[in-house]
Amino acid sequence: MSAESRWSGRMLVIGSILASLALVGAYLAAGGSSYEPEKVQDPCQPRAWSDPQTLGQIANQFTISALDGAACQLGVSREVLARALATPEGRERFKKRYGIDDEKLAKAIRAGLVRAIDDAEEAGALPSLFAGPLREAVRNIPLEQAIEIVNDAEGFLGNAESFLGPAQSLLEQFLP
Numbered sequence: 001m002s003a004e005s006r007w008s009g010r011m012l013v014i015g016s017i018l019a020s021l022a023l024v025g026a027y028l029a030a031g032g033s034s035y036e037p038e039k040v041q042d043p044c045q046p047r048a049w050s051d052p053q054t055l056g057q058i059a060n061q062f063t064i065s066a067l068d069g070a071a072c073q074l075g076v077s078r079e080v081l082a083r084a085l086a087t088p089e090g091r092e093r094f095k096k097r098y099g100i101d102d103e104k105l106a107k108a109i110r111a112g113l114v115r116a117i118d119d120a121e122e123a124g125a126l127p128s129l130f131a132g133p134l135r136e137a138v139r140n141i142p143l144e145q146a147i148e149i150v151n152d153a154e155g156f157l158g159n160a161e162s163f164l165g166p167a168q169s170l171l172e173q174f175l176p
Contacts, residue, residue: 043071043078049123058125059154065119066150070112074100085147106143113138113149126157 041047047068052058064078071081076098084094095105117135120126126134138146149156 040077040079043068043076046119049119049125052123052125055158056154058120059157061123061125062116062120062153062157063150065116066109066112066153068112069115070108070150073108073111074098074105085150091147102143106146109143109146109150110138110141113146116153 047064049061049065050057052061067078067082067085071078074081080094084090091105095101114135117126117131117138121128121131138149141149
């Protein structure tokens with residue numbers, strides 16, 4: 001190996017070390033040494049609804065509220081529960097880790113759905129005329145359907161609106 005090749009190799013190693021030190025210095029200068037993750041919000045505390053305008057925005061806030069309600073009942077964070085409900089495997093791991101059976105999980109998710117309906121009604125995002133029947137509908141639904149509603153609130157709310165929509169206009173004509 002020639003002296004020039006060795007010198008090039010050494011310069012490459014020195015350059016890499018200097019680049020690494022510059023990267024670490026930039027990280028520290030940007031406050032990287034004091035990083036703390038944001039605290040997870042307590043799911044038992046009410047969360048204010050913004051002013052949702054579209055069905056998608058209402059569904060998003062409905063899902064957050066339902067997950068908060070269920071997570072509060074189960075004593076876990078909303079984020080942990082959301083990950084658990086994403087897949088059947090995740091749900092099984094969650095149930096095993098926290099010692100929760102299907103009955104307890106179903107009860108908590110139903111309570112979360114009722115909370116979400118209450119929150120949506122209070123925020124004016126769901127007419128009272130819809131809220132009562134929806135509340136009754138979710139109180140005894142099977143676990144799989146409850147999870148489906150949490151995972152697809154937009155479909156659930158859209159179906160409820162299309163089903164109850166004609167009835168609402170009729171009732172509004174006859175009610176004071």
